[in-house]
Amino acid sequence: MAVNLADLNFYRAVNPDLAGLNDPQAFSHLINAGLNEGRVFSPYIDLNLYRAVNTDLAAAGLTSNRQLYDHLQNAGVAEGRSFSPVFNANFYRAANADLAAAGLNNEQLLDHFRAAGINEGRASAPNFSVSFYIAANPDLQAAGFNFQQALQHYVFAGIREGRTAAPGGPVAPPPPPPPADPGNTPGSALNVGTLIGTRAFDQFVGFDDREDYYRFDVNSPINLKVYLDGVTANADVFLYEDINRNGVIDSGESIDSSQFSGTSSETISRNLAVGNYFVLVKADSQGRNTNYTLRLVNETSETVDVGVLNGTRSFSDLVGRTDPRDHYRFNLTSPSSFNLTLDGLTANADVLLYEDINNNGLIDSGESIDSSQFSGTSSESISRNLSSGNYFIVVTGDQGNTSYNLKISATPGVRPQSTNPINLNDSAISxxxxxxxxxxxxxxxxxxxxxxxxxxxxxxxxxxxxxxxxxxxxxxxxxxxxxxxxxxxxxxxxxxxxxxxxxxxxxx
Known part of the structure; x- marks a missing residue:
């Protein structure tokens, strides 16, 4: 069975922009955005450690945080894989005879430690005993730390500070380093692998490092969004397709670019076919130094599939600077009266409606049907009659983070409005x-x-x-x-x- 990995109270506490979300909203944000943004969601789970010590997962194509989360939840914990500096199921069983006698499996052992074992001060990993950690560090005692606080101190500070956390035990190894600096040529590009969900990179370009290359693969057609922001000097972003798959950028392989001046954010939005691609982040001609955040977003893989819409469905989530677009897909099996409301906003957000006319699962040019784009925190709404078919809803917001409530409904049995104006010819009179x-x-x-x-x-x-x-x-x-x-x-x-x-x- 799957084990619940998310600690939603902790997730809200360490991500202040999410403080106003309820549990369903917080979990939806974690799954659809937070994981691949690299947000911390539990003091017991370290996906970077899970990736580093389970090299077979990358070989199997599991590279994104969302993929690793799903594997750990559905299989990794049960298999006894390493995923935490403060918990090891085999050690926890061996060190606690009562748990071994109770016959608890690996998933039950994790649940026990989080619910009771940590507060009882039980040893839980070869390099970590929370009771020893407090006893060996008078500053933590003076601060009045309980066992939960001591565990969090160790995870987020103690490991980095080199503190010992087990009797006679070694210091736990530091967390894996961040990804290496992307290469300065296509041949040395940072290989992202198959692009699923969102991949974010915090890096640098400037006088001594003018170009950063990233390489990724697309294994089914996608809507791609590229964001480059957080710059303090001008930097631009370029998209290429490695058409002949020779690992270099040849003439004619440029697809798109975003080259605003100054510190403006850069954005590229394209539909991509199956293939291999490069993204280049380039410092300006003067080579001025700047940090940047690059986000590569496979919007198709992040789309919430509503399925057949007949009746009313409601969703709560968040959009903003770090997660500016949420996608929903639904199907109508007969002509229907469609209604949509978007409310509960604390910053501006808009909503757009598209019809997947060619049924390719993507939002293509010319498929926009309707939108509601009031300014500020005004509620948005769309009402119209739709024919049977497949549709997309996109909620957008990039001026500030805001939670939202989306409500959609469909009532069958109406005559659909045409989504395309009719041009009359010799065969018709209006x-x-x-x-x-x-x-x-x-x-x-x-x-x-x-x-x-x-x-x-x-x-x-x-x-x-x-x-x-x-x-x-x-x-x-x-x-x-x-x-x-x-x-x-x-x-x-x-x-x-x-x-x-x-x-x-x-x-x-």
């Missing part, structure tokens, strides 16, 4: 401006092109222009009267003003 039988004047089409009048001689269609040809006009009139084709005599007699229905009048 409306009559007047009754041509009583007062023959003109027709009016949706594109307002002129259709000239019927003349008294009954030369139907020959004087129609701007969208009706002779064939179409005669066809319409022939379908309007069942009494024959002598249109001149019929119009002259005006069967509407002379109520003789022997001619078989049938109005269109």
């Amino acid at each position: 409306e009559f401006t007047v009754d041509p039988l009583i007062n023959p004047r003109s027709f009016n089409t949706a594109n307002e092109s002129a259709i000239q009048t019927f003349t008294a001689n009954g030369n139907a269609g020959s004087d129609l222009t701007g969208g009706l040809g002779n064939t179409t006009a005669n066809l319409l009139l022939n379908e309007s009267f069942t009494g024959g084709n002598d249109f001149a005599n019929l119009l002259a007699a005006n069967p509407v003003e002379t109520p003789d229905f022997s001619q078989g009048l049938a109005l269109v």
Whole structure:
């Protein structure tokens, strides 16, 4: 069975921007954004350590924090893998005979330690005993630390400070170092692997390190978003496809770039096919030094799949500077009345609606249907009739972090609104401006092109222009009267003003 890894109270406490989120909102943020942003979510779990000591996971293609979290939750804890400097299931069982006698499995041992063992001061790893740690560090005693606080001090400070935390035991190894500086050529690019979710990198370019290259793979078509921000001097970002997969950037392989001046943030948004890609972060021509944060976002993999929408669904999450776009996908199996509200905002957020017209699972150019983009914290709403098909909702917000409540509903059994304007041609007329039988004047089409009048001689269609040809006009009139084709005599007699229905009048 899967074990719950997230400590939501801790997650909110160490991430002040999330303080206002309730448990479902905090968990949704962790899964959809926080993990791949590298946010800390538990003092007992270290995904960097899990990645470093379980090298088979990277070989199997599990490289993102979300992938590692899912594996640890569903398999890693049960398998007894190392994932924490303060807990080891095999050690905890061996050091506590009562737990071994109770026959607790690895997942139950972790739950026991978090719920009771830590507060009882039990030894929990070869290099960590919380009771010893407090006893060996008078400053922690003077500060009045309890066992929980002492454990957190060790994880976030004591390891780095080289403090011993077990009787006669060695100091725990420091956490793995951050990723190496990206290479300065495509051949030495930092290999991100298959891009799933969000990958974030805090790095530097400048006078002595003008270019940083990143390489990533796409194994199914995606909506890609690239963000470059946090700069103190100008830096730009470039996107390339390694079309021939030779590991270098050749002529004609440039896809896109963002090159604003000054310290403006840079953004690239593209649909990518299966293939290999490079991202280049480049210092300005003067080589001024700047730190930066680069985020590569596979928006397709982060989309919340609602499934068939029939009735009402509600979602709560957060958008902002570090997580500016949330995606939702839903399906309608029949024409429906669709309604959406977005509220509970503490900063500006907007909402956009798209139809996946070609059913490729991506948001393509020309698929936008509607949006609501009021300023400030005003609620947003969209209401319209939709045909059956697949749709996307995008919640956006980049002016400041805000939680939000999204409510969507669909009621089947309505006539859908067209999402594309109809341009009428020779085969259609939108409306009559007047009754041509009583007062023959003109027709009016949706594109307002002129259709000239019927003349008294009954030369139907020959004087129609701007969208009706002779064939179409005669066809319409022939379908309007069942009494024959002598249109001149019929119009002259005006069967509407002379109520003789022997001619078989049938109005269109």
